[in-house]
Amino acid sequence: MKIMVTGGAGFIGSHLVDELIKQGHKVVVVDSLVNGDLENVSPEANFYHMDINEPGLHDVMVHERPEVVYHFGAQISVEHSNRNPLEDSFTNVNGTLKILNYCVELGVSKIIFASSAAIYGVPELLPIQEGHPLSPISFYGVSKWSAERYITMYEKRFGLNYSILRFANVYGPRQNSLGQAGVITKFIINKLENKPIIIFGDGEQTRDFIYVKDVVQSCIRALTKGDHQIINISSGKEVSVRQLASVISKLSRQPFNYIYEQVVEGDIPNSCLANQHAKFSLDWKPNTLLEEGLKETMDYYSMNYNSESKERYVSSEVK
Template sequence: MRITVTGGAGFIGSHLVDRLIEDGHTVQVIDNLYTGNKEFVHSKAQFVELDIRDPKLYSVLEEFRPDYIFHEAAQTEVSTSMSDPMLDCDINLIGLINLLNAAVKLDVKKFLMPSSAAVYGNLDTLPLNEEMIGNPSSFYGLTKLTTEHYLRIYHEAFGLPYICYRYSNVFGPRQGNGGEGGVISIFAKAIVQGSPIIIYGDGK
């Protein structure tokens, strides 16, 4: 199959690309390299340096003609969303709509993308599950929750099949130390190096 992966030069996206190519698919990577690393991109992938908000996105996709789109490109920093909510909205919603419109026109078989556990906000009930109604406490969480509704309505209005899944604290090789998910890599690095682990507050 022909598969486009946006954000395919990033931490999660690059691993996805590796697996898709390993499974025999033809893969196109679209990434603006703002946080991605071109060295992470599989040598057999067709790489295009492009922002998902760019008007040229449709023509790039039209030339490749993907069967499926994995949309991994996003503004993912909660702190950035709070300091610059317009940027967060522009990337996570306007960029998404640009991609969804192209997917509908090209009649892709399925559109797959992550949401985030940030959609829940600070709910007191644990464990969290997919049936719970989110109350985001950040603009990042809000754009991700809004993303889920855009996908639902694009499916209902235009027949675009989709899968949306909520990531929570993904970690592994190629992960950076920034953001909330970076906590895990910081702890892992300290353990490997035998360094003391500093915990602020009471540890809860």
């Protein structure tokens, strides 16, 4: 099958590309390299260095004729979205609309969209089901919500099949410190640089951390399952920031120094996504324990992180 992956040089997208190629698919990658890295892209993929809003994307899709599109290309920083809502919307909403138009024009059979837990806002009840009220508290969450609505409308008006996957806090190798699970990368890099771990607030805030390889398997299942559905992809477990720091300290076999700073304004106290729908609709479940995933992630950075590679993993927004 010919498959296009926008954002295929990024953290999740590049792991997905690797698995698609492994399974024998022909893969086309489109990435602006704003968040992605060319080193992440398999040489077996057809790579186009291009923003999804560039007019040339239409020519690429006409030339390549993908049967399925994974739309993972996005502006991913909550902080950046709150400072630059117009830019965030241009990428996450306008860019999505262009891709939807091209998919309809060229007869793409399905679009699989990477959405986010950020669309839920402050949860009324945990774990969060897909039917939970949507009340995002960031422009990033609003733009992802808007993109979802356009996708579902394109199905109603034009019959474009879709699966919308709402990811919890994805972590793993190749991730930089940007994004909602960037705390793991920050903790690991601070460990490698012998710096203290910075915890905002009391560290009792919880998140739902899901390993990237498990996420990729859910995306693969969505090729043939989960049609016309919105599905949470998560571990279904709450882990506090203090617990996370403790596990990383244990795996590194050395104690950490902790610095506690004022809680970030607008930070959600607790988050956890229910994943029963994914188990039913995609015949999928997470298989990686937190310690196992963290160990693989730490091993990756231990081998790949150095002064020359620092720019790949440490966002300029958090230096």
